[in-house]
Amino acid sequence: MTNCGRLGRWERLLRPMRGDGDPVELIPRSDRVLIRGFCAPVVLFDPTIFPGTDAMARTLFLRYRVGLVLLLLAIAVPAVWYPIGCSSPPPATATESSPVIRVRLLAGVDQATIGCAIPPNYRVARKAPATLNSPKNAVFTLAIGADGWQAGNARLGGAPTDPAGTALPLEIEPAELGTVTINGIAYRGRFRFVPVGGNKFDVINDVDVDSYLASVVSREMLPGWHEEAYRAQAIIARTYALYEKQTTGAEKQWDVYADTRSQVYGGIPAETAGSLAAVADTAGIVVAAADAEGRVKIFKAYFSACCGGVSQSGADAFSESYVPALSDQNVYAACKASPRFNWGPIDIPKTELTRRFVLFGQKRNRPEATMATIARVDIQQQNRWGRPIRFLVIDTRGNRFSLSGEEFRWAVNTGAPESSVLYSSFVKVISDSDKIRFVEGHGWGHGVGMCQWCAEKRAEDGLGHEHIILAAYPTAVLVRAY
Numbered sequence: 001m002t003n004c005g006r007l008g009r010w011e012r013l014l015r016p017m018r019g020d021g022d023p024v025e026l027i028p029r030s031d032r033v034l035i036r037g038f039c040a041p042v043v044l045f046d047p048t049i050f051p052g053t054d055a056m057a058r059t060l061f062l063r064y065r066v067g068l069v070l071l072l073l074a075i076a077v078p079a080v081w082y083p084i085g086c087s088s089p090p091p092a093t094a095t096e097s098s099p100v101i102r103v104r105l106l107a108g109v110d111q112a113t114i115g116c117a118i119p120p121n122y123r124v125a126r127k128a129p130a131t132l133n134s135p136k137n138a139v140f141t142l143a144i145g146a147d148g149w150q151a152g153n154a155r156l157g158g159a160p161t162d163p164a165g166t167a168l169p170l171e172i173e174p175a176e177l178g179t180v181t182i183n184g185i186a187y188r189g190r191f192r193f194v195p196v197g198g199n200k201f202d203v204i205n206d207v208d209v210d211s212y213l214a215s216v217v218s219r220e221m222l223p224g225w226h227e228e229a230y231r232a233q234a235i236i237a238r239t240y241a242l243y244e245k246q247t248t249g250a251e252k253q254w255d256v257y258a259d260t261r262s263q264v265y266g267g268i269p270a271e272t273a274g275s276l277a278a279v280a281d282t283a284g285i286v287v288a289a290a291d292a293e294g295r296v297k298i299f300k301a302y303f304s305a306c307c308g309g310v311s312q313s314g315a316d317a318f319s320e321s322y323v324p325a326l327s328d329q330n331v332y333a334a335c336k337a338s339p340r341f342n343w344g345p346i347d348i349p350k351t352e353l354t355r356r357f358v359l360f361g362q363k364r365n366r367p368e369a370t371m372a373t374i375a376r377v378d379i380q381q382q383n384r385w386g387r388p389i390r391f392l393v394i395d396t397r398g399n400r401f402s403l404s405g406e407e408f409r410w411a412v413n414t415g416a417p418e419s420s421v422l423y424s425s426f427v428k429v430i431s432d433s434d435k436i437r438f439v440e441g442h443g444w445g446h447g448v449g450m451c452q453w454c455a456e457k458r459a460e461d462g463l464g465h466e467h468i469i470l471a472a473y474p475t476a477v478l479v480r481a482y
């Protein structure tokens, strides 16, 4: 099944909510690649296949420049029609072929505040759609009980489950872009309210990936950063989202969190001219790499704020299978402009550090839950560039706990006050009599994949987004996904 045909508004809504295309799968065709389930053929940007990268870059640049002109026109034309001061959001950059990302905005809530500037269309438990009988600019509390969905004083009905016991959602589709808010924030796309038991529900925003990215790129990058860094971020964030969508289990109703557990998503108010342009300029482009069998596929395109000069591999950080595109690299001082390139020392009393490790162990059902007071901490293993990738914690009973660098950082940061957070696992450790000292810290975040401060530096140095990405992900190629 493809997404090629144009679908009417309710046809889109009436399709199975998960059925927005087959699972994303890249299928190599000699020097071309396509993603099954999407319509467009593929453009590759791969210096090993196209030795004339400058020519290719120029081709891409010209194409993107045309896209930028069209975007500016798209923004300018409505500006003529709408009076100055109108707060209508810019038109969506997406096409009908853009895959849909399912963002979980709220998890397990017992109510949500819904604002409707214009009465939206809604559908309960997959029955026929209707228009909500509400005045303009209505704000009401949505909840669910034994009698079904309750919107303010109005009962929308709907059984919480179908005969098979599956929770059926309430669906809301805004009459016009940006006219429905969830807890005060307007989002593109449409909404599902999925019961999760105990009169609680998830709020899920089904939004095409490019509309989603418009407020991810702005939230994940600093304002004022170079447009080429923004474009690189748009491609990486698109790849990350599509990978998450591809690997979501069939029973799961959503693909990504709306925060740092996936990517930070702010909705329409968070969109900026820079993020909209970066998404439009790179629409459909993702980063991919050959797997062990030589099949070119998208991968989990991790990124973090600052690598501190040495990145770590996805395999080391997250105990995942080794992916060459996510290998560790030494970039020396490329991202030294980051305020977290150097940090520390951070001193934490052993009793306080023990409290955090025990809490970490309890939350994750790990052996640290039984830990006695920490006696010492050592770096157990470093990567080839000298960045720690495994730590050894020994308690006063002599018990030994070996943690990967990221596990160690998560443990140190569990229940931690902001003043003693470990910004990264790229740090040296000194075990004093009553405290653990973290010194010579570098970087911010896990340090896997693209470093955003490195990306900004490379953009300042004149690199295009294609080269910024290929520098961050060795062996990778750029492909058109839709």
Ligand SMILES: [Zn+2]
Pocket (backbone or CB within 6 Å): 306, 307, 308, 309, 331, 334, 335, 451, 452, 453, 454
């Ligand atoms: Zn860096």
